[in-house]
Amino acid sequence: EVQLVESGGGxxxxxxxxxxxxxxxxFTVSSNYMNWVRQAPGKGLEWVSxxxxxxxxxxADSVKGRFTMSRDNSKNMLYLQMNSLRVEDTAVYYxxxxxxxxxxxFDPWGQGTLVTVSS
Amino acid sequence: DxxxxxxxxxxxxxxxxxxxxxxRASQGVSRWLAWYQQKPGKAPKLLIYAASSLxxxxxxxFSGSGSGTDFTLTISSLQPEDFATYxxxxxxxxxxxxxxxxxxxxx
Numbered sequence: 001e002v003q004l005v006e007s008g009g010g011x012x013x014x015x016x017x018x019x020x021x022x023x024x025x026x027f028t029v030s031s032n033y034m035n036w037v038r039q040a041p042g043k044g045l046e047w048v049s050x051x052x053x054x055x056x057x058x059x060a061d062s063v064k065g066r067f068t069m070s071r072d073n074s075k076n077m078l079y080l081q082m083n084s085l086r087v088e089d090t091a092v093y094y095x096x097x098x099x100x101x102x103x104x105x106f107d108p109w110g111q112g113t114l115v116t117v118s119s
Numbered sequence: 120d121x122x123x124x125x126x127x128x129x130x131x132x133x134x135x136x137x138x139x140x141x142x143r144a145s146q147g148v149s150r151w152l153a154w155y156q157q158k159p160g161k162a163p164k165l166l167i168y169a170a171s172s173l174x175x176x177x178x179x180x181f182s183g184s185g186s187g188t189d190f191t192l193t194i195s196s197l198q199p200e201d202f203a204t205y206x207x208x209x210x211x212x213x214x215x216x217x218x219x220x221x222x223x224x225x226x
Contacts, residue, residue, distance in 0.1 A: 044206065050215075061214065094162055105165060
């Protein structure tokens with residue numbers, strides 16, 4: 001079964017850092033295009049970033065220079081390193097796979113992990 | 120950036136009703152458009168991709184149409200499990216952007 005499971009969310013102070021993880025099963029992360037999408041409490045969906053199978057990354061302007069996507073091929077894991085966190089980064093963060101590489105629509109999604117940035 | 124709008128923002132409907140949701144892009148996205156369903160506390164679920172292609176496992180009462188800037192999601196006969204929020208998403212160019220959502224609730 002194809003599945004994504006996020007972890008690593010929690011409470012962090014403004015200016016702090018956090019690393020989110022996404023464990024994949026049923027497929028190989030390194031052969032796919034992987035994304036992070038976030039959703040602030042009670043709000044809509046915001047695309048955050050993508051990591052191509054070839055290693056290229058793209059980021060939303062709101063996180064560029066602060067967030068970094070990476071993967072560990074040996075563990076079949078995806079990561080999102082978040083630095084210089086702001087209150088407005090508070091959201092549920094979902095990892096999601098491109099339905100097919102380069103199509104830029106997402107299936108499947110993980111269940112999400114909540115990041116709260118607050119003092 | 121391509122801005123996505125949806126109308127209505129919410130709709131109250133009854134089981135068996137036909138429901139239509141509209142999505143508009145600020146510039147043409149060809150058929151690079153997807154629709155998702157999200158229920159409270161759950162991850163979004165892909166319903167429609169490439170404007171009108173039905174994702175595997177999604178009931179045929181869901182359909183999508185449109186190209187360019189104007190798109191439509193139609194639920195032909197609303198079922199109890201369809202009460203949810205629906206989002207469109209453009210996949211034409213980065214940054215990928217979503218519409219603000221349309222909440223379908225019980226009348």
